[in-house]
Amino acid sequence: xxxxxxxxxxIVEAYSSDLYRYAYFLCRxxxxxxxxxxxxxxxxxxxxxxxxxxxKAKSWLMTTLRREHARLYERYRPQFDDLELDQxxxxxxxxxxxxxxxxxxxxxxxxxxxxxxxxxxxGFNGQEIADILEVPRATVNTRLFRARKQLREALDGGDxxxxxxxxx
Amino acid sequence: xxxxxGYATPQHPASTDYTDPPTTPITLTSFFTNxxxxxxxxxLRIEPNARDARLLEHAASCAVCEASFRRARAFEAxxxxxxxxxxxxxxxxxxxxxxTIENGRATTDDADTRPVxxxxxxxxxxxxxxxxxxxxxxxxxxxxxITAGIATERSTRDSRLGGELIDMVExxxxxxxxxxxxxxxxxxxxxxPIGLGMNGELERKVRFAGQCRLRGRQAGHLVVEGSxxxxxxxxxxxxxxxxxxxxxxxxxxxxxxxxxGGSIAIIAAPGEPIEALEARLQDLVRWQA
Numbered sequence: 001x002x003x004x005x006x007x008x009x010x011i012v013e014a015y016s017s018d019l020y021r022y023a024y025f026l027c028r029x030x031x032x033x034x035x036x037x038x039x040x041x042x043x044x045x046x047x048x049x050x051x052x053x054x055x056k057a058k059s060w061l062m063t064t065l066r067r068e069h070a071r072l073y074e075r076y077r078p079q080f081d082d083l084e085l086d087q088x089x090x091x092x093x094x095x096x097x098x099x100x101x102x103x104x105x106x107x108x109x110x111x112x113x114x115x116x117x118x119x120x121x122x123g124f125n126g127q128e129i130a131d132i133l134e135v136p137r138a139t140v141n142t143r144l145f146r147a148r149k150q151l152r153e154a155l156d157g158g159d160x161x162x163x164x165x166x167x168x
Numbered sequence: 169x170x171x172x173x174g175y176a177t178p179q180h181p182a183s184t185d186y187t188d189p190p191t192t193p194i195t196l197t198s199f200f201t202n203x204x205x206x207x208x209x210x211x212l213r214i215e216p217n218a219r220d221a222r223l224l225e226h227a228a229s230c231a232v233c234e235a236s237f238r239r240a241r242a243f244e245a246x247x248x249x250x251x252x253x254x255x256x257x258x259x260x261x262x263x264x265x266x267x268t269i270e271n272g273r274a275t276t277d278d279a280d281t282r283p284v285x286x287x288x289x290x291x292x293x294x295x296x297x298x299x300x301x302x303x304x305x306x307x308x309x310x311x312x313x314i315t316a317g318i319a320t321e322r323s324t325r326d327s328r329l330g331g332e333l334i335d336m337v338e339x340x341x342x343x344x345x346x347x348x349x350x351x352x353x354x355x356x357x358x359x360x361p362i363g364l365g366m367n368g369e370l371e372r373k374v375r376f377a378g379q380c381r382l383r384g385r386q387a388g389h390l391v392v393e394g395s396x397x398x399x400x401x402x403x404x405x406x407x408x409x410x411x412x413x414x415x416x417x418x419x420x421x422x423x424x425x426x427x428x429g430g431s432i433a434i435i436a437a438p439g440e441p442i443e444a445l446e447a448r449l450q451d452l453v454r455w456q457a
Contacts, residue, residue: 005268012263020255031347034256041263042270101250119215120251126215144214152243 104154112147330415348375365454397437405430429455
């Protein structure tokens, strides 16, 4: 195997799972998610030298996938039926709260979903998310704040952080 | 409760139902060093897993915020579980395969696409064996050469067919990337017009069924799911082979099989077990007159 192919395979093995998760929560369809991942890596092949720096590779890949998703949406707005929980690919997950949270993440408005999934799946900090989304850091903070608020409300109708807390 | 500059908080910020980022009161001490409760609660809702020394210090210094901190971390663990979905099986293999096809990596070196078997080492062995013995074996050589020439010509033709089939697989990205499933009626519709059919179903999911042109003849082309990557099957009416032979190069391996009405080729990723598929196809393929 040539060095470039070896490098490419290593990059695919290292990042494809997280890319797929990000794609899935963006587009909410398994097949489209895999197509987005495929397209992203096709572009990655052309810029392989630039991806040898591991600290940049992941954000580059996520940014590229996000743009591919945006292009997809410009051309076509798929109509999705509400997903039943058992149709959503799980990792053997049985905790009902986790499953409910998954559904709640999928139901978030795209701009909140985008930010919180980048944080959870990508492990990016606020500034890195701001760079990927090309918005100010303060905007990212607001989106993360609202996303978590909606997720907590979806889970238990309240703010888990404040439950049982205090008091006057 | 710390003395505040700005406004006094009548209750702990953890109990406040926040709307959008609240105004942050500044205490005398927090201005210079520590995070205050309001800042802490806000940070908890934005980056709860941040390794911020100020965040951790405040959690250690405020019982109420520390409880919030634990709850937030537990909630984050559930969130991480929620987004930790399983990628599709063999996605890595498909991505790598698709790129390989895209690159058009059929080698330009003919030796790479020849069936494994005829090697340079063999030819050198023959030369050593004949050295100094040419008078004794001259007559035999002539007879052997005539016979071998016929077999070699057929074998070479078969090996070129193997190379052409690999080219076909690498060009047919539409087929290799098809998702299927293709059901029996569609398979019959694809193969029937060229005098082929299937006496039953393949155990593997069929992702593509169609025709292609090989050496001036229409052939059936099926793509089925493999354990690592899609497997291409070519059913070639009228395409005669000298015998069963392997197809192999850096990216592909497979087999060419003589059959009653022509030949069958199976091409897969290296290491893919295809013996059972080979046997099944020989039973299933129907060669019509």
